[in-house]
Amino acid sequence: xxxxxxxxxxxxxxxxxxxxxxxxxxxxxxxxxxxxxxxxxxxxxxxxxxxxxxxxxxxxxxxxxxxxxxxxxxxxxxxxxxxxxxxxxxxxxxxxxxxxxxxxxxxxxxxxxxxxxxxxxxxxxxxxxxxxxxxxxxxxxxxxxxxxxxxxxxxxxxxxxxxxxxxxxxxxxxxxxxxxxxxxxxxxxxxxxxxxxxxxxxxxxxxxxxxxxxxxxxxxxxxxxxxxxxxxxxxxxxxxxxxxxxxxxxxxxxxxxxxxxxxxxxxxxxxxxxxxxxxxxxxxxxxxxxxxxxxxxxxxxxxxxxxxxxxxxxxxxxxxxxxxxxxxxxxxxxxxxxxxxxxxxxxxxxxxxxxxxxxxxxxxxxxxxxxxxxxxxxxxxx
Numbered sequence: 001x002x003x004x005x006x007x008x009x010x011x012x013x014x015x016x017x018x019x020x021x022x023x024x025x026x027x028x029x030x031x032x033x034x035x036x037x038x039x040x041x042x043x044x045x046x047x048x049x050x051x052x053x054x055x056x057x058x059x060x061x062x063x064x065x066x067x068x069x070x071x072x073x074x075x076x077x078x079x080x081x082x083x084x085x086x087x088x089x090x091x092x093x094x095x096x097x098x099x100x101x102x103x104x105x106x107x108x109x110x111x112x113x114x115x116x117x118x119x120x121x122x123x124x125x126x127x128x129x130x131x132x133x134x135x136x137x138x139x140x141x142x143x144x145x146x147x148x149x150x151x152x153x154x155x156x157x158x159x160x161x162x163x164x165x166x167x168x169x170x171x172x173x174x175x176x177x178x179x180x181x182x183x184x185x186x187x188x189x190x191x192x193x194x195x196x197x198x199x200x201x202x203x204x205x206x207x208x209x210x211x212x213x214x215x216x217x218x219x220x221x222x223x224x225x226x227x228x229x230x231x232x233x234x235x236x237x238x239x240x241x242x243x244x245x246x247x248x249x250x251x252x253x254x255x256x257x258x259x260x261x262x263x264x265x266x267x268x269x270x271x272x273x274x275x276x277x278x279x280x281x282x283x284x285x286x287x288x289x290x291x292x293x294x295x296x297x298x299x300x301x302x303x304x305x306x307x308x309x310x311x312x313x314x315x316x317x318x319x320x321x322x323x324x325x326x327x328x329x330x331x332x333x334x335x336x337x338x339x340x341x342x343x344x345x346x347x348x349x350x351x352x353x354x355x356x357x358x359x360x361x362x363x364x365x366x367x368x369x370x371x372x373x374x375x376x377x378x379x380x381x382x
Contacts, residue, residue: 005302012275016307019271023311023357024318026264027350030257031319032326034346037253039327049209051112053238054202054219057229064228066190066197069106072204075218077211082112083199085186089153089162100139102153104186112205115172122147122168130188134168136179160192204232261353269361272304276365280372287374297370304362305355312354316347 009016054072056062066083073081085104092098107127110116118134126132135145145151145166153162164184172178190196206212216232223230276283283296320342327340 005299005306009303009306015271015275019268019307020311020314022264022267023308023354024314026260026357027312027315027354028319028322029260029315030353031316031342031346031350032322033253033257034349035319035323035340035342036326037249038343038346039340040249049212049234050206051235052204052206052212052215052219052232053235054204054230054232055200055238057220057231060200062228063198063200064202064230066199068223068228068230069199069202071222072202072219075204075215075222077207077215078204079207080108080111080205082106082108082203083186083201084109084183084203085189085198085200086157087153087155087162087184087189088157089155091151091153097142101181103181103183104189105183106186109183110170112203114205116170117173118168118170122170125167129165129167130185130191131162131164132167133164133182133184134170135166135182137169137171138179139181140166140169142180158189158193160189162188162192261357265357265360268304268307268357269364272300272307272362273365275303276300276369280369283369283372284374284376293370297366300366300369301359301362304366305358308354308356308358308361309351312351312357315354316342316350319350320347 054064054068056064063085069081069083072078083106087102087104089102090098091100091102110118110123122134126134133151135143140146147166147169149166151164151166153164155161162184164182170179186199204215206215212234219232220230286296287293323340323342
């Protein structure tokens with residue numbers, strides 16, 4: 001049976017090759033879409049369920065008063081809180097390799113982000129100096145930084161220049177893309193800007209994820225009548241707010257993916273139906289030689305599954321390599337793009353979809369061939 005399947009596929013090599021490549025291109029594109037969408041919706045650590053973020057209810061571009069921190073910390077269920085502010089600025093120049101996020105953060109940073117790994121020596125060195133900063137190990141290796149090196153960041157959003165010294169390196173297990181940024185002291189930024197008393201966002205570590213709904217409700221109600229109202233959300237919702245700026249990404253990617261699947265399904269189905277019709281007489285001869293209907297069904301369906309499987313395998317391999325290169329290139333603009341990669345779930349889904357396309361395109365001609373009359377098949381010669 002396997003020999004018959006292979007011989008039938010190789011009978012028209014050009015048509016088989018084009019069909020396999022069509023499936024491969026479709027699955028290549030779907031793998032790319034899946035990898036990019038995952039990066040855009042990445043929520044950070046596996047402990048994000050115990051993290052909430054409070055920000056200005058208007059938008060991310062508006063900030064919050066520094067005084068909000070103590071009041072948020074007093075909410076029942078909040079174990080620790082850290083204020084962070086996006087500084088950005090320019091390091092050396094505006095070339096992509098020198099673009100990475102720079103955040104000002106309170107000293108409680110590593111108490112809130114407990115998943116970050118940093119040695120006590122590096123942590124204490126960072127806490128001891130107001131102009132110290134810590135960097136992700138991946139970023140430090142890329143920039144060639146060593147402990148004790150000084151860097152200068154020219155302000156763009158803020159009209160101040162920062163002179164910082166590297167005092168620590170951190171690692172973020174399972175979230176390597178989070179290692180492409182730096183944190184320096186928010187009090188240093190406050191002093192440099194004349195103590196305006198503003199914070200970009202407050203991240204809260206909860207005692208349990210079960211208290212999250214109550215903390216969200218309490219924190220938003222606490223500042224309901226304030227000039228700067230608060231919106232509190234989960235890490236997942238906060239990450240989604242970035243993609244919302246690009247529009248309905250989920251719908252867009254879904255529509256593109258659905259269009260690709262439908263198009264390739266029609267192409268593959270037409271090819272399999274054409275191949276099956278060309279062998280109507282041969283199938284009838286096989287039936288006269290003792291091949292039962294299930295064998296004929298399996299033979300035609302096996303061809304379709306093999307075409308879909310081979311195409312999916314090529315597409316997934318190509319998509320995986322493309323995502324790796326895309327992630328390395330785009331992470332220079334934003335660390336979240338380092339998460340652009342083909343996860344096992346994406347790869348398994350693409351491979352499974354290739355088999356589904358093969359099955360869907362082959363089941364109708366397979367059933368038709370299996371149910372066809374032997375006499376009618378033999379009469380179809382010429």
